[in-house]
Each structure stands twice: as structure tokens, then as C-alpha cells.
Amino acid sequence: NAGVMQNPRHLVRRRGQEARLRCSPMKGHSHVYWYRQLPEEGLKFMVYLQKENIIDESGMPKERFSAEFPKEGPSILRIQQVVRGDSAAYFCASSPPAGGLTDTQYFGPGTRLTVL
Amino acid sequence: TQLLEQSPQFLSIQEGENLTVYCNSSSVFSSLQWYRQEPGEGPVLLVTVVTGGEVKKLKRLTFQFGDARKDSSLHITAAQPGDTGLYLCAGARAGGTSYGKLTFGQGTILTVHP
Numbered sequence: 001n002a003g004v005m006q007n008p009r010h011l012v013r014r015r016g017q018e019a020r021l022r023c024s025p026m027k028g029h030s031h032v033y034w035y036r037q038l039p040e041e042g043l044k045f046m047v048y049l050q051k052e053n054i055i056d057e058s059g060m061p062k063e064r065f066s067a068e069f070p071k072e073g074p075s076i077l078r079i080q081q082v083v084r085g086d087s088a089a090y091f092c093a094s095s096p097p098a099g100g101l102t103d104t105q106y107f108g109p110g111t112r113l114t115v116l
Numbered sequence: 117t118q119l120l121e122q123s124p125q126f127l128s129i130q131e132g133e134n135l136t137v138y139c140n141s142s143s144v145f146s147s148l149q150w151y152r153q154e155p156g157e158g159p160v161l162l163v164t165v166v167t168g169g170e171v172k173k174l175k176r177l178t179f180q181f182g183d184a185r186k187d188s189s190l191h192i193t194a195a196q197p198g199d200t201g202l203y204l205c206a207g208a209r210a211g212g213t214s215y216g217k218l219t220f221g222q223g224t225i226l227t228v229h230p
Contacts, residue, residue: 048216091158107158
């Protein structure tokens with residue numbers, strides 16, 4: 001999973017601030033996924049993106065959360081007006097274009113968000 | 117909603133013992149992946165199984181995908197303290213609205229005592 005880059009690794013925000021989490025997929029990968037791991041809970045799917053397209057955002061909270069994967073640059077998960085309940089580890093994963101083992105996802109090291 | 121039931125949730129054993137972790141669902145998956153996660157790190161892929169009945173071996177780890185592709189198991193032979201960690205199974209479905217998302221089990225925290 002060393003190929004998937006996430007930054008920052010740790011992020012501290014006060015309630016009401018914005019959090020921006022970045023993910024650079026593995027080289028050659030065009031599919032990006034975001035997952036959230038709450039304390040004492042398992043990993044939960046949030047959103048699936050391809051370049052410039054949101055494919056599935058069924059796991060995203062309806063408000064305050066958004067994600068993008070622009071043509072150039074990393075994928076961004078943005079949380080506006082953070083609340084304490086947003087404190088969690090956020091993981092990005094990537095997979096190769098369709099045609100290979102498309103189901104295999106490789107994870108980054110995660111961003112640990114703490115909301116004070 | 118697809119659920120993956122992983123058991124046991126906690127496993128504490130002595131070095132040299134064997135163990136099996138199970139991952140069960142009522143849903144069919146196109147593939148199933150096993151990951152290992154260390155504290156403060158992301159899940160690291162161990163194996164992907166895609167064919168019903170498939171068995172894959174990775175040194176002392178043996179992974180099996182059920183014939184009906186609804187369940188999977190991870191067997192570790194002669195466990196070592198270095199095997200300690202969180203083991204996660206995750207299922208993927210191809211096609212339909214579930215395409216692309218992994219459904220994770222709750223995880224098994226394995227502790228191997230020297």
C-alpha cells in the first residue's frame with residue numbers, strides 16, 4: 001500500500017472549521033475510494049470516484065461532506081464545519097482501470113482527524 | 117445491505133498454535149480480499165480470492181473462498197508473535213449499484229503471545 005499517498009497523516013481542527021484530506025492514487029490507478037474508520041468500528045465505504053466523476057457517493061453524509069478527483073492532482077475529501085463526531089481515520093484506496101482485477105483496492109496510510 | 121460477519125472478534129493464542137478466522141455472508145461476492153492492519157496504519161492487502169472454492173497460500177497463511185462465494189476463511193499455521201494484528205475481510209461486488217465499494221467485516225484482533 002506504500003504507493004497510495006495520503007496527507008496530512010494527522011489533522012487537528014476545532015469545531016466549525018474545514019478539513020481537507022488529500023489522496024494520490026498509485027501510479028496507473030484511475031479509481032479512488034474513500035472509507036472512514038470510526039473508533040471501535042470497522043471501515044465504512046464513503047465514496048467512489050474516477051477522474052472528474054463521482055461514481056457512487058452512497059456512503060457520504062448528505063451534508064458538509066464532499067469529494068472530488070480532478071483531471072490533474074490528488075483526490076480531495078472535504079469536510080465543512082467539522083463536529084466532534086467527524087473524528088476518525090479516513091482512508092483512501094485506489095484500483096487499476098477496468099480490465100484487470102478491478103476489485104482489488106490498495107489502501108493508503110490514512111489521515112487521522114481529531115476535532116477539538 | 118450486504119453484511120460480512122467476521123469471527124472471532126478477538127483471538128489470543130500462544131506461539132506455535134494454529135488458528136482460523138471466518139468471514140460469512142448471505143450475499144454473493146465477486147471477490148473477497150483479506151487485509152492486515154497495524155495500529156496507526158492503513159490496511160495492507162494480503163490476498164484476493166475470486167473463484168468459488170479457490171485456495172491460496174501465503175507462507176503460513178491459507179485463504180479459502182467458499183464454493184458459493186459467500187464465505188471465506190483465513191488459517192494461520194504455527195502462529196508467531198509477528199502475526200499479531202487486526203485482520204479484515206472485505207467483499208466486492210461487480211456490477212449494479214454496489215460496484216466498486218468494499219464491504220468490510222468487523223475485524224479480528226489477533227494476539228500471539230511468545
